[in-house]
Amino acid sequence: MREPHFIGHYSFMKFLVTYATRHGSTAEVAQTIADELTSHGLDVELREVSTVDSIAEYDALIIGSAVYTTQWVGEMRNFIKQFETSLIEKPVWAFSVGLSGVPKSSANDPVRVGPVLLRLKCEDHRTFAGALKPKELSWRERSQARLGGAIEGDFRDWEEIRQWARSIAKEIENS
Ligand SMILES: Cc1cc2nc3c(=O)[nH]c(=O)nc-3n(C[C@H](O)[C@H](O)[C@H](O)COP(=O)(O)O)c2cc1C
Numbered sequence: 001m002r003e004p005h006f007i008g009h010y011s012f013m014k015f016l017v018t019y020a021t022r023h024g025s026t027a028e029v030a031q032t033i034a035d036e037l038t039s040h041g042l043d044v045e046l047r048e049v050s051t052v053d054s055i056a057e058y059d060a061l062i063i064g065s066a067v068y069t070t071q072w073v074g075e076m077r078n079f080i081k082q083f084e085t086s087l088i089e090k091p092v093w094a095f096s097v098g099l100s101g102v103p104k105s106s107a108n109d110p111v112r113v114g115p116v117l118l119r120l121k122c123e124d125h126r127t128f129a130g131a132l133k134p135k136e137l138s139w140r141e142r143s144q145a146r147l148g149g150a151i152e153g154d155f156r157d158w159e160e161i162r163q164w165a166r167s168i169a170k171e172i173e174n175s
Contacts, residue, residue: 012059013060013172014044014057014058015059015062016044016058016061017044017045017062018047018049018064019046019064019065020049020064021048021066022068022073023066023131023136023137025066025097026064027048029064029097029130030062032162033062037062037169040169045058049079050079055086056086059090060090060091060092061090062092063093064094064097065096066130067097067100067127072096072116077116080116080117080119084120088119091123092120092122093125095128095164096127096128097130098127098130099130099150099151126164131155132145132153132154
């Protein structure tokens with residue numbers, strides 16, 4: 001087991017919830033997480049990852065990305081590379097949004113999204129079922145999704161997502 005990060009008194013903590021998306025379903029997951037943390041009295045900022053220039057002002061982060069062909073979106077992989085040294089020093093929770101294993105939920109295995117996430121030693125990593133709306137995809141994406149066996153539909157389980165955010169808020173309250 002890894003050493004837990006020092007978390008400090010939660011009411012003084014500033015959280016960054018940042019996400020990478022191609023078609024918006026991960027943005028709505030991130031928004032739901034941010035709203036839930038805010039409703040627990042936490043100070044939360046929500047940002048699309050390419051708009052984050054610095055993470056110095058944040059005490060803790062929740063980072064999440066859509067999964068495309070088994071990888072996190074490039075902008076999020078770049079973000080982790082760019083800020084790796086300071087990310088390692090802060091508590092980080094991670095989530096993936098994808099469809100492998102849908103409708104059965106898949107294993108929460110960070111290996112699936114590559115070594116970039118493993119280096120961070122996150123407090124937790126969760127995989128949420130995403131959404132696939134073929135009409136919004138390019139021709140190339142549609143055929144890739146079809147080849148990968150992805151099913152059309154919106155499988156996001158909002159209660160599961162809110163529950164995860166609540167468990168983070170509780171963890172901080174009790175630290
Ligand atoms: C071209 C393509 C490739 C995908 N590859 C994967 C994959 O490897 N693993 C997975 O779990 N989901 C995969 N998905 C499903 C997406 O992760 C899912 O649709 C997700 O909700 C998209 O998030 P976004 O709307 O935030 O971009 C793929 C979807 C598309 C269209």
